[in-house]
Amino acid sequence: MHPLALDALTQAYQDDWSNPSSPYRQSNRTKAKLNKARCEWAQLFGSKESDVVFTSGATEANNMVIASAARNHSGRARILISGIEHPSVSIPAKHCFQDRVDVLPMESHGLVCLASLRENFERGLLPVLVCVMAANNESGVVQPWAEVARICEQYEVPFHCDATQWVGKLPISGFHHAFSFTASAHKFGGPKGVGWLVDKGGSSWQEGGTQEGGKRAGTENFPAIASMIKAWHECDRLLQQVKAEDRVPWRNNMEEKVCSHIPGTQVIGQDVQRLWNTSLLLMPKFDNLSWIAKLDALGFEVSTGSACSTGSDLQSSTAQAFSLDPLESKRLVRISSYLSHSQEDWNNLGDAFILAYQQLLEDSQDSNVISI
Numbered sequence: 086m087h088p089l090a091l092d093a094l095t096q097a098y099q100d101d102w103s104n105p106s107s108p109y110r111q112s113n114r115t116k117a118k119l120n121k122a123r124c125e126w127a128q129l130f131g132s133k134e135s136d137v138v139f140t141s142g143a144t145e146a147n148n149m150v151i152a153s154a155a156r157n158h159s160g161r162a163r164i165l166i167s168g169i170e171h172p173s174v175s176i177p178a179k180h181c182f183q184d185r186v187d188v189l190p191m192e193s194h195g196l197v198c199l200a201s202l203r204e205n206f207e208r209g210l211l212p213v214l215v216c217v218m219a220a221n222n223e224s225g226v227v228q229p230w231a232e233v234a235r236i237c238e239q240y241e242v243p244f245h246c247d248a249t250q251w252v253g254k255l256p257i258s259g260f261h262h263a264f265s266f267t268a269s270a271h272k273f274g275g276p277k278g279v280g281w282l283v284d285k286g287g288s289s290w291q292e293g294g295t296q297e298g299g300k301r302a303g304t305e306n307f308p309a310i311a312s313m314i315k316a317w318h319e320c321d322r323l324l325q326q327v328k329a330e331d332r333v334p335w336r337n338n339m340e341e342k343v344c345s346h347i348p349g350t351q352v353i354g355q356d357v358q359r360l361w362n363t364s365l366l367l368m369p370k371f372d373n374l375s376w377i378a379k380l381d382a383l384g385f386e387v388s389t390g391s392a393c394s395t396g397s398d399l400q401s402s403t404a405q406a407f408s409l410d411p412l413e414s415k416r417l418v419r420i421s422s423y424l425s426h427s428q429e430d431w432n433n434l435g436d437a438f439i440l441a442y443q444q445l446l447e448d449s450q451d452s453n454v455i456s457i
Contacts, residue, residue: 087274090316094276097308105305106296119307122314129317130283131261138282138297139310143249144173145290146267146282147216149301150245153288154214155181165189165205165212167197167228169406171247174216187212191406195226195354202233206240215244219251219266223390223403223419225363226354227255234262243286253320254329254360270309274423275316279309323424333361335431336422340364342435347442353407353417364420365390365403371445372415379441385434388419 103109105116120134127134140146151174154164163185164178178186187205190198197217215237219230230246237244243264251257253273260266265288269280282288287300294302344350349369368376373389380387390401404414420434 086271086276087316087319089319090275090312093315094308094312097311101307101311105307106294115307119305119310122307122310125314126281127283130257132283133285135298136283136285138284138288138300139305140267140280140282140290140301141278141306142269142271142280143171143247143267144269146280147171147173147245147247148177149282149290150265150267150284150286150288151177151181151214151216152290153286154243158213161185162213163187163210164214164216165202166216167191167218169195169197169221169224169226169228169402170216170218171222171249172402174218174245174247175402178216189215189217193408194357195221195224195403195406196357197228197233199229199232199236202236206236206242211240211242213243215242216247217244218247218249220254220360220363221354221403222250223401223417224354224365224407225250225360225421227251227358227360231259231262234259237264238262249280250360250363253317253324254362270313270316273316273320275313276309279306279313320424327424329361329424332422332428335428336361336364339420339431339435340366342432343438346439353403362422366418366420367409367413368416368418370416371449373418375445376416376418376438376441379444380434380437383437383440385437388421390417390419 101115101118103112103115105112105119123134123137123139127137138146140149151164155162162182164182165187166174166178167189168191190201192198202215215233217228217230217233220227234244234246246260246263246266248260248266248268249272252268260283264286265282265284267280267282271277289300291302296302296305340352340355343366344352347369351367353365353367377387377389390403400409400411400414404417409417422430
């Protein structure tokens with residue numbers, strides 16, 4: 086969390102604890118600040134104020150869009166999602182649309198197949214909603230979401246984009262072309278538990294109150310919203326200063342070092358554009374939990390993939406999209422950085438991988454258990 090976002094959160098808890106929906110003067114002051122925040126957010130994305138709904142994060146917002154689409158259409162309506170969607174899209178789609186979920190195929194390099202999308206539409210197979218994420222949450226592969234938005238707009242099909250990984254990493258212009266899009270504050274230094282939905286279709290979710298234009302009942306969490314906006318401004322300022330794309334070589338050099346010292350290592354999505362801060366490595370041996378434990382002891386916190394799928398025995402959609410078998414999926418290690426990380430941090434991570442590999446080899450020689 087960015088220090089200034091933490092300051093804004095603390096200050097708002099002190100000054101703006103009042104319920105924005107209550108009638109007394111202090112509440113009206115908080116409500117005025119909330120309205121100002123909504124106006125600022127709408128201007129940021131080139132959207133209408135009435136289209137902005139503050140949520141607990143992208144997971145809730147994604148559920149909101151999909152559930153509303155199912156509720157507002159007949160029982161024969163179908164939804165089209167990409168083969169790499171986050172569980173907060175793929176699982177609600179299956180829950181709300183049952184067997185009426187079509188999956189947009191992926192190219193071998195991890196991009197959605199635009200030709201297949203056009204072919205479906207030309208044949209008259211028009212779903213009530215298309216869902217394609219802006220950038221993959223595990224591999225960092227940047228998707229052609231803007232082109233998907235143009236195709237959907239041409240055929241008057243609503244397009245929903247989960248922009249969670251994109252916002253705070255790459256320029257945000259163009260998302261107003263999507264029918265709806267979502268993101269979470271903690272991806273760019275804001276607090277956990279707050280995010281947004283920008284939606285032209287008036288999706289609604291929670292019942293029981295008139296908050297958020299009647300689209301999401303419940304007392305608005307203004308302190309978190311104020312903190313999120315402060316985090317965004319600081320992130321945007323830093324992005325303009327550091328030119329984050331210049332950091333791509335830092336990540337690439339780390340990958341090259343690991344691949345050269347640990348034979349058989351593969352970089353997922355290496356041949357296409359990825360977010361500058363993300364790397365997904367398929368290690369040649371030893372399960373990813375063993376890698377994570379060794380790297381953690383060496384001072385580096387990495388992951389097995391999406392935090393939402395950690396602890397699950399199911400293969401992630403990303404692993405399936407790249408045709409990895411179940412054993413390979415258990416050797417995936419995901420790395421992501423923040424703007425505060427330096428070139429030296431990436432270089433040291435590469436060294437840590439090499440040291441961890443040596444330690445794992447030594448451990449396996451001392452053990453009677455065969456590691457695959």
